Amino acid sequence: MTSIRDVSKVAGVSVATVSRAMSRPEKVSDKTRKKVLEAIKATNYRPDVLARNFTTRKSRTIVVLVPDISNPFFSRVIRGIEHAAQRVGYSVLLGDTRGDPAVEDTYASMVEARLADGIIQLNGRLPFGDTSGGEDTGRGDDAGGDAAGSSDTFGRSAESTKKSVPLVNACDCVHGSNVPTIELDNASAAKAMTQHLLSLGHQHIAVVQGPVGSSLTKERLRGHTEALQEAGLTLDSTLIAEGDFSAASGEAAVTTLLAAPSMPTAIFCFNDEMAMGAMHSLKKSGYAVPGDISVVGFDDIQFARYCDPPLTTIRQPAEGFGTRAMEVLLGMLEGKEPEVLNQYLPHEIIIRQSSGPVKK
Amino acid sequence: MTSIRDVSKVAGVSVATVSRAMSRPEKVSDKTRKKVLEAIKATNYRPDVLARNFTTRKSRTIVVLVPDISNPFFSRVIRGIEHAAQRVGYSVLLGDTRGDPAVEDTYASMVEARLADGIIQLNGRLPFGDTSGGEDTGRGDDAGGDAAGSSDTFGRSAESTKKSVPLVNACDCVHGSNVPTIELDNASAAKAMTQHLLSLGHQHIAVVQGPVGSSLTKERLRGHTEALQEAGLTLDSTLIAEGDFSAASGEAAVTTLLAAPSMPTAIFCFNDEMAMGAMHSLKKSGYAVPGDISVVGFDDIQFARYCDPPLTTIRQPAEGFGTRAMEVLLGMLEGKEPEVLNQYLPHEIIIRQSSGPVKK
DNA sequence: TTTCAAAATGTAACCGGTTACATTATAGAA
DNA sequence: TTCTATAATGTAACCGGTTACATTTTGAAA
The missing domain is CATH 1.10.260.40 (lambda repressor-like DNA-binding domains)
Known part of the structure; x- marks a missing residue:
């Protein structure tokens, strides 16, 4: 060597x-x-990159925390991150958390151990510790004015406690902290979709939502409710089922919903996989889609247009989330505060054949 | 600190x-x-992990080279790798190559630069023979003076010893080298599927294969041909179309195949996405599946059972490939030669409703 | 108690970069 | 030519671990 x-x-x-x-x-x-x-x-x-990383105290690596890589939507986001990282010579460490906070912590501690410079989190959990931001690692690259006290006499006085790790939240974000977020205006998107269904004459619109804890679920439900109210309708809580974003949970939700007091004429699933599960289940029970019941999804994953019937859904700029998140994180690593803390990327309603006029 | x-x-x-x-x-x-x-x-x-990595000359990191993360099959393999890595305290760097050999080389050079200890490659390209590189390390800013790089394929690398990077090949493997492989017995699996179609009475079985260069494609085609021959049939080359594993390419292939001199009664697609594209296309053209034409796939991705009709396909142990590949690589990193160079994991034919008796 | 191998611990070199600071070379001004 | 500001280069410390080797401690046998 x-x-x-x-x-x-x-x-x-x-x-x-x-x-x-x-x-x-x-x-x-x-x-x-x-x-x-x-x-x-x-x-x-x-x-020797290891030597360089050691001396510069940077790894030029970021970690991506994702609850499940095999989710097609997430994998596209990751691809966006990865390509953006490649362009600037960063590498990305993959952290499949399986929703396990312990695994998240493990990865968060990698940043503390300097194995990675920052984190992009694809589903907002609790922020890691402090997040107070500001204050980056001293020793900048600014050549100028390094005062006399060359040796690091940093105030290691008190327990520095949780170093705030550079963190960006994408797709499903928690708000209220000062962690930058990149996401859809989920409420508006859901509202638009519900309006689409209303315009087709649907009055009993069931919802297969995501895990109730997630802000994404809350926002989408809020948009849906808003659209309903503006149309003079109210939310029928018996038409809300909970899913976990898997096709199987969509399948299961349908059986619940079909037993509801007021039969739904449309089902709004909060992602495409659940919608596919729902359609599958409906057809198995003898209902025509959209003849008897309309089904719509969210995400516009690659398979949405290959469903039968092709799925009406909401397209999200998945790769865009990734590249944007990477840009913001990069900025933070260079000490820049993001100029916009909460960014919203545009959605697009994709109307295909799984939604149709209400059956008379 | x-x-x-x-x-x-x-x-x-x-x-x-x-x-x-x-x-x-x-x-x-x-x-x-x-x-x-x-x-x-x-x-x-x-x-400080960076310091430790520096002194021990190990990064406890491996890179996974994948042509496309958003392919649901690959993402499952990656999940397998990632979980296996987590268990032993390794991290995985994700390298989405988009099939670009230059990107592959970039990642290969990371191993030389000791940023990673080894590589798992999900589609076998040439082994990273050359390694001449000399390229920079990918700091974003090579302002000017790039005179050093660029000249590759110069003899000098021969003398610089073909650094053998610890490498494992999974899923779509090249043979003949001493790189360990983990894959399906693709020929047997394909043969079994063709036999299934033959048993339903199909005589004109079209194939939508993968890229012709890949050994996976060759093996599956070999198995298919073998089954045909054992049934006293010969391969009709007009019934072979090439795809690229995308649903769109399956869609396109169908138009070609329907124009073939002898009308196929079944289509064997070498992955599920192409099969979904094919079914979509067939139905659009007014053919019933499997009434008029049977369609079968390969992989058993999550969506296969949510197709309409649910897709007959071949299940591969995707996570299993990942964990096994990780185990082998780990062994190599500890200096062990793998006891079996070429490992084959079992497949399973999953018969659903997209394949049926030939139309009389 | 003495002896000595084994166990426990300490000392300091080392890994391969980066960079503060010191030193030398260069060139334009006086 | 001499002086001086600036550019170019050199010297050596430093980052924070690991580990070879030296030294001390321990404990059981003699």
Whole structure:
């Protein structure tokens, strides 16, 4: 393994010059730079990233916390993150939490142990500890004015407690903290979908929501309720079923809903997988979709248009969430406060054939 | 940030003892260990992973190279890898290559730069032979003077020893090298499926294969042909269409196949997404599935059973591939040669409703 | 009590970069 | 030419672990 010292020997310069030639080429003269570059080539030198990470105290790695990678929506978000990271030379560590807070903590502690510089969390749980933000790792790259007290006399006085880890929340976000969020205006999107169903004449619209704890669920339900109210209707709580975003839970929810006092003529599922499960279950019970009952979803996953009938749903810019989240996190890592704390990306209602006029 | 020296001071022992108390507790006396543990707690000490990785020359990280994370089959494999890694304290770096060999090389060079200890590759390309690289490490800003890189395929790498990076190949594997592989017996699986179709009376079975370069495609086609031959039939090359594992390509393939001289009565797609695309296309053209034409897939992704009709397919142990691949790689990292170079995991034919007797 | 191998612990070098600070080279001004 | 500001380069400390080797302690046998 050739080291920077080998290169410096071959090039006939000091290690500092080699280092500078690589990281800040404008600080070395042309001829020196050329010599160094040649020496690098001659020795087949590759900088040791582990050593560099160690000295710079940065890993140029971020972790993505996701409850389930095999969810097609999340995997697209991850792809967006990954590509954005690749472009700027960052790598992404994958953390499949299976919803387990212990696993989340494990990954959060990786940041504390400096294995990663920041976290993008795809479903908002409790923020890790403090999150007070501000204050980044001293030792910036600003060449200027490093006062006399060179040695780090940092105030390690009190228990510094939870270092605030750079954190961005995407897709399903918690609010009220100062953690930046990137998400859909879930209420508006859901409202628009419900309005679509209302416009088709549906009055008894069932909902298969997500886990009740999630803010995403709350927001979507809020939008739905709002649309109902504006149409002079009220929310019928017997038409609300809870799902967990899996197709199986959509399937199960339908049996509950069909037993409700007032028969629904449409079912609004809070993601496409549950919608697919619901359609499957309906058809198995002999109901035509959308002839007897309309079904609509949320996300517009790749498979939505291959359903039978193709699924009416709400398209989310999945990759966009990822790239945007990465941009914001990158900014934070450079010490910038995000100019907008809560960002909303646009949705689009995709009307296909699973929704139709109410059956008379 | 508290360091190991802080802990040693508080505990009244040397740094070596602290280090040993953590990594090899049996080498330290009970009372000392207790003192150290208390000091660790008192100082709120967390070992600096970057420093540890640097000194031990290991990152306890592996990279997973996948052509497309949003493929539901791959994402399950990844989940398997990730969970297996979590159990042994490894992290996984995600590398979405988009099939781009340049991206693959970038990730391969991470191993050389010691950012990762090994690689699991989910689709077999050429083994990273060349490694000439010399490329930069992917710091975002190579302002100017890129004179060093760019020239690859220069003989020099031969002398620089083909660094063998610990590599495991899973799912779609290249053979003939000494890279361990974990996969299905694709030929047998495909053969079994074709036999299923033959048993339903189908004589004109079309195939929507994957990219022709892949060994997975070749093997499955081989199994298919074998079944045909054993039934006294020969492969009709006009009934072979090429796809790229996307639903859209399955959709497109169907139009080609329907124009073939001999009308197929069944279509065997080499993955479920293409099968879903094919079914979609067939139904749009007015064909009943399986009434007019049977369609079968491969993989048994989560959505296969929610298709209409539910898809007959071949179940692969996706998570199993992941965990097994991780086990093998782990073994290699510990210096063990894998006892079996080419492992085959079992498949299972899942017969649902998309395949039926041939139409008379 | 003495002896000595084994166990426990300490000392300090080392990994390979980065960078503060010191030193030397360069060039324009006086 | 001499002086001085600035650019270019060199020296060496430093990051925070691990571990080879040296030293001390322990405990059982002699």
